[in-house]
Amino acid sequence: MTGSNPYGRAIRDFHVGEQTEPLLDICGEETREHPIERFYFGEYSGDDWLESWLEGPLLDVGAGVGQHALYFQERFETVAIEVSDHLVQTMRERGVEDARKADMFALRESFERDRFRSAFAHGTQLGLAGSMDGLRQFLTDLAYVTDDEATAVLDGNDPDHENAPEILGYKPDPTPGLAYRVYHFEYEDDVSEPLLFRLFSPDRVREATVGTDWEVPEIKRGPDGHGQHYRAVFSKR
Structure with a gap:
């Protein structure tokens, strides 16, 4: 998100005890309160399946307030x-040792070739790639900043699942395996730009x-x- 950022500001206000109003997710007539405490401030205590796919150095993509980074940095080098x-x-204040401002869709601008052994994205921000070509470009860039034996675990929402229409902002697509999601954030008098997700x-x-x-x-x-x-688990061929 660029410019106005009610999302980040509301979460930071919660962290410092100054949140005055709920953070709202809005699509048309539908409005939901974003569950900041439940989504971001619970303690992550490990997951054997997830950890079996991750090694350091780890790139934590879209790390939020660092709940996963705090856990993994005790085990190996982690960049959030x-x-x-x-x-x-907020991540730095919570104890994340290497928290950086960087765009997941511009990884080559922030990291050198082969910098990481694995990558992880908790949340469905992969959909912000926007298209199949955008997803392919992201995977190409992720391959550049990870080494030859790298793995990655990335979250998604399946638009073909029967529960997909329940997602706030869900927009169907006649193409099998694809859909859209559109919504925006509001906090106090601050309104974000619309977020457009492609669901894969x-x-x-x-x-x-492929390729x-x-x-x-x-x-x-x-x-x-x-x-x-x-x-989805990704591994180098």
Whole structure:
């Protein structure tokens, strides 16, 4: 997000005990309160499946307030990135040792070739790639900043799942395996630009790896094994 950033500001205000109003997710007539405490300030205590795919140095992409970075930095070198100054400052105050402002869609501008052994993105910001070409370009750039034996675990929402229409801002697409999501944030008198997500099914994610250095050896569904949320594992070919 550029310019006005009610999202980052509201989360930072919560962190310092100065949040005055709820952070709202809005799409047309539909409004929901963004659950800041539940989403960002719970303690992450580990996940054997996830950790089996990650090694250091680790790139934590869109790290929020650093709940995962705080855990992984005790195990190996971890670099946490966010585009919001508010969130980078909050991560540092919470004890994240290497929190940086960086754009996940401009990784080559921030990191050298082969810098990381693995990458992780908690949340579905991968959809901000916007298109299949955008996703393919992101994977190409991620391949550049990771070494030859790298792995990555990236979150997504499956537009083909029966629960997908329940996602705030969901917009169907006649193309199988694709949809859109559009919404914006409001906090106090601050309104963000609309966020446009492209939702990719697991099959579309696999398709996007064609011509890149990646393959997708595993897809894991949500905590109960169901639902539209999934995690895709990428490994170098």
